[in-house]
Amino acid sequence: MFKRTLGIAAFCGLAATAALAGESRPVRLVTYFMVPGGDDHAGLRTLATQYDAVILHEWSAGKLAEFRQANPQLVCLLYKSGMGLHVRNDVESVEFYDNVINNTSLNSSSWFQTDSQGNRISWDWDGNGTVDAYAMRPESTGWQQFFAQKVITDSLEQGWDGVFADDLWTYRGVYGAPSPYSSDAQLQQAMVQFLRYQQNTLHQYGLWFTGNIGWFTVNNVPVWQDYMAHMDAGMQEKFSPEDPYQWYTQMNELTQAMSRRHHMICIRYGAHDNMRRALYSFCNALLVTDGSRLYYGYIPTTGSSRQPPYYSWYDRASLLGRPMGPLTVNFSQNYGHRRFLNGHVYVNPTSATKTIPLPAGVWYNQSGQVVTSVTLAPYSGDFVLNRP
Known part of the structure; x- marks a missing residue:
């Protein structure tokens, strides 16, 4: 298999990672799912030249070639859940690897979390009453190997630079699901085993392992430190809180992460025309960036455009030095x-x-x-x- 060694070098700061429009901007830009349609060629080229990284579902794989042509340095990460297999055997899913593959529903019972009655634990991430996925055991070597091999195959066949693994849980009871672990610490130790295996294995193919940590600190324990030790980048999806205490805590965590030379992905959601929130979150990114390793994205929750926003202060910030x-x-x-x-x-x-x-x-x-x-x-x- 072809090894994308340039990708690892770029992400570790050994080669340029900035998009053409952001070479001197102290904060890099990332879009999370938001991408123009495949027939909007001008929009795709604009995204590639304005942004530094994209995190997308595999149905966007056909857009990667156009991205690369416009900006060969663009980081393209495949989104998958790191904690779930689809609950159905007869449907396709872009969020999860499908349960039907390799007959995992029949032959891999040790991969799944189960309750006290031996039933598989499932979860509903958006609370809409529809079960989305089975909860996996991150310490299971079978699940670790299966996930890594799927990522390697998809990345090398479709052109991704690596994976963005969502649902890297840091405490029991996420989405209200029961847990077979006796403590949060036991779950966290199991998750670290998963993270270590993924990073070590994907690096052999020049692929990046990144993901969504979610809750950085649990019961005053800085869980993010153990997780980030085995990740190329970690996401803070609750970036830029509008609360003084939470703000100070988060800024302190991210400042520590930057001082340890970690790459961070900071995402803030808000209305597309909420300029106050958009600038507030961008300025918070400026407060903690080391000048090259922080990726920031403001993701609109309103509006019909599929083009990621590009605010005037993004260019003006490049003058800050x-x-x-x-x-x-x-x-x-x-x-x-x-x-x-x-x-x-x-x-x-x-x-x-x-x-x-x-x-x-x-x-x-x-x-x-x-x-x-x-x-x-x-x-x-x-x-x-x-x-x-």
């Missing part, structure tokens, strides 16, 4: 600040409006106007530059 120090928190006034080579970033994670005086110098706002202070509405962010 490199970070000149870590995030600092002004606890007396409750705001976050970070200095860059050519500007300053400010975030207000509270419910009160704040006016923050700028340091000495000439500073320009998003409109190119000279300002001496920034006024931040509740849960908002902004940055200023030393040039128009």
Whole structure:
């Protein structure tokens, strides 16, 4: 099999990973499922040149060649659940690998989590009353091997750079499903076995192993640290909380992850025209990025467009230059600040409006106007530059 060794080198920072439009942007851009249709060639090319990474279902595999032509550096990750097999034997599923493959429903009982009566545990991720998948035992060597081989085959045949594994659970009872594990720690140890096997195996083929950690800290235990030790990138899907305590906790976690040279994927959902939330979350990404390893995506929950948004501040942020120090928190006034080579970033994670005086110098706002202070509405962010 062909080994995509360039992919691993790029993701580990040994080669350029930035899209053509974002070579100097301190935050990379990722889209999560949102992608134009296959007949929208202009839209596909625009996405490839504006963004740095995509996480997509396998039905988008036919778009990868067009992506590569527009931007050979684009990172393309295949989405699959790392904890589920489809409950049906007679249907196809893009979220899960199908139960029917290799007769797993008949011959691989040790792969599945079971309740006290021996029944397979299933789960319903969106709470719509439809059972979506069987819960797998991450410590099962059979399941580990099956998942890795499917990812390798799909990636090398379809052109993916690796996998994004969802549902990397950090506690028992996710989606209300019962658990056969005696403690959260036991589940976490089992999950680490799965993560270690996937990363070691996929790296042999030059493929990346990434995934969604979900809850980074459980009962004050920083579970993310053990998980990230065996992943090429981890997702924080609850990025940019609008709560001071949660905000501070998350910023601290992500700052630690960046200091350990981890790649992070930070996703924020919101209305497509909610400019306040979109800029707030982007500024939070600027507060914690190391300048190259943080991938950020604002995913609209409204609107009919399938084109990922590209806001004006994405380009303007490229003028900030490199970070000149870590995030600092002004606890007396409750705001976050970070200095860059050519500007300053400010975030207000509270419910009160704040006016923050700028340091000495000439500073320009998003409109190119000279300002001496920034006024931040509740849960908002902004940055200023030393040039128009």
